[in-house]
Amino acid sequence: MATQSVFWKILLLAVVVGAMPLSPAQAQPKPVEKPKPIVTVTKLDNTTVRGWLIEYDADRLTVEVGPKPGSGEIVPVEWSAVSKVSNGLTQAKALDEWKAANKDNLCETCHGNRGNRCPTCHGTGHDHASSKDCAKCHGEGQIKCAAPRCKEGKIPCTGKCIKLSEGTWAKGAEGKTWRSIRWGNVELKVSSLHVGEIFELENNVPVSRGPCPVCGGKAQLDCAKCQASGFATCATCLAAKDAPDCADCEAGRVACATCKGTGLKPPAQ
Ligand SMILES: [Zn+2]
Ligand SMILES: [Zn+2]
Ligand SMILES: [Zn+2]
Ligand SMILES: [Zn+2]
Ligand SMILES: [Zn+2]
Ligand SMILES: [Zn+2]
Known part of the structure; x- marks a missing residue:
């Protein structure tokens, strides 16, 4: 042996x-696009937009409203205004697809997430001092990522x-x-x-x-659950609605300083 x-x-x-030369990943034909699905987008204000889902990314989805595709009205809807999409699409899924499509070009700091958890409050969005009596995180505002195979993210x-x-x-x-x-x-x-x-x-x-x-x-691979950080925001502290806001962030997130919020590797200087 x-x-x-x-x-x-x-x-x-x-x-x-x-x-080596036998595995040209680029040589594959482009997949044929599936017919655009018809979706109903329910907004936070309870109004709805129904039409062909023509494109989406991590910021917004675009629906074409009209009698047939190609002649309707193009309606972009920001994810921040969306409560639900009838085909199950979510901002998180849209972001995952965007990251997969750009996987070789993602910012190494935020891993394509464009923002990071606030380092001050660890993503709770609340004043860090307000975590101090929390029994779940013992004042840390965060706990170790619970994904079963996650090791330091x-x-x-x-x-x-x-x-x-x-x-x-x-x-x-x-x-x-x-x-x-x-x-x-x-x-x-x-x-x-x-x-x-x-x-x-x-x-x-x-x-x-x-x-x-x-x-x-x-x-x-980066752990999707903790966005490669190895830690998760303490859910108890996150839900503490009466706690004062963190002064350093918007709802626990800060724009990534490395990529200026684009999620992509900064262009080489
Ligand atoms: Zn970044
Ligand atoms: Zn913060
Ligand atoms: Zn906590
Ligand atoms: Zn801390
Ligand atoms: Zn592998
Ligand atoms: Zn993890």
Whole structure:
């Protein structure tokens, strides 16, 4: 078995190099757009807008109201005025889709969220001192993120990539950590340098498919629950309606200083 592992290691070097040009993610055709759904948008003032949902992002959704698409009135509705959309679309979903579409270009401070939790009140929106008697957060205004696999704001990638949190890793050659992957009786030894990569069996030979498309080769993802902060705003303090407002934020959020609220990486100077 040992000789076989060495064999695969050598072969792997060859296939990794050879496999690279075979995975052009860009070469895929653009998906055909589905027919626009008809939605009813219920606003906070209880008025409704019904029409074709023609576009949306994290700020607003746009509905076309009229007898047929292409000739109606274009009505943009800010998310801040929306109570409900009949097809279940929410601002959070719209933001998630926007982040997925821009995933390679997101601001590294706010992770595309465009704002961050206020560092003064930790997102409660209330004066930090008003948290001091809270039994839930012991005056912190925040508690550790409760998402089951969240570690300091990161969760293991949900893709098929090699992760340090999966398999048995052991110190080995070249001072690196190694693990083996098995497909029946085919075994591949990979070092931790390949964390975040995807390996598959092709004609009974393990080949690298390059960096995992889900995590971009990082083997972990930002925890959506805590927006990668590792902490959640204390719900008890957040709900403390009588507590005085925090002087440093708007409802617990501050615009991201790195991207000036765009959510994208600042353009290189
Ligand atoms: Zn930002
Ligand atoms: Zn604040
Ligand atoms: Zn609290
Ligand atoms: Zn604090
Ligand atoms: Zn991955
Ligand atoms: Zn988390």
